[in-house]
């Protein structure tokens with residue numbers, strides 16, 4: 001199996017997925033100190049936020065820190081420049097292609113990971129020269145594609161010439177073992193890290209995810225509609241969205257419902273009228289723990305699975 005740990009200079013092949021508005025520098029550093037790769041989300045934040053959080057993380061850990069750039073971000077070019085100037089350890093791009101910046105980043109020896117949700121996108125990113133592909137199945141929280149982890153990972157593995165990391169619906173050792181069996185060399189985890197003590201979510205959101213069962217998780221949006229699909233906890237916003245769908249609302253009518261709805265739920269704590277984004281695996285996550293303890297548990301649980309090479 002490809003040695004992801006060596007490439008990224010981490011102890012365990014576990015990446016904490018970026019989560020917009022919540023995974024800042026302290027959270028990313030806590031994950032890296034625990035032996036995984038912590039990722040700062042830049043979401044729609046200003047450049048100053050990205051600079052501050054990355055520098056904070058680098059003060060809190062000697063290990064590598066990743067920075068996520070959704071390439072549809074209006075500040076993408078500025079953040080891409082910061083990546084170069086600061087010599088950021090690892091860039092994780094999502095929501096499109098980082099092609100415009102790739103040559104500069106690679107020339108500086110910056111590791112580039114691209115998150116994809118289709119086989120075709122994976123092939124393009126592999127051909128473009130990214131170091132690693134994260135293939136994210138639609139079980140995941142946040143914005144989603146339409147293929148499941150089970151169907152996406154083996155097809156991406158067959159289609160590309162770079163190492164593949166699996167994401168979407170992984171929260172214990174069995175999930176990691178399954179990802180390896182499908183041909184991945186590591187995992188990216190979001191939802192379970194929402195339960196990390198260091199993850200600065202609002203208390204209302206935390207209470208909601210602690211109580212949530214997987215059957216409470218629904219999808220808002222459609223591929224053709226305003227800002228695409230997202231996986232969230234069923235709430236008043238969801239009911240409103242369904243009513244609008246039934247009445248044939250126009251794309252722009254959804255704007256007031258969905259604009260800034262993610263921070264409204266996760267940061268401001270309005271879990272009824274915001275988008276409390278979370279993955280289907282939430283029903284299996286039931287405890288708030290330090291990030292390093294989550295990683296230790298994942299590794300120990302994986303190592304208990306019979307007949308598999310140990311990770312240590």
Ligand SMILES: Cc1cc2nc3c(=O)[nH]c(=O)nc-3n(C[C@H](O)[C@H](O)[C@H](O)COP(=O)(O)O)c2cc1C
Pocket residue numbers: 016017018019020021041042043068070093094095115136139140141142143167168169170188189190191192277278279280281
């Ligand atoms: C609340 C939330 C916010 C997210 N925000 C982002 C983001 O800003 N950028 C990104 O690339 N992925 C984002 N994701 C996806 C995660 O990085 C990760 O790939 C995904 O959560 C993995 O699936 P899981 O939730 O089943 O573990 C988000 C996921 C969640 C749950």
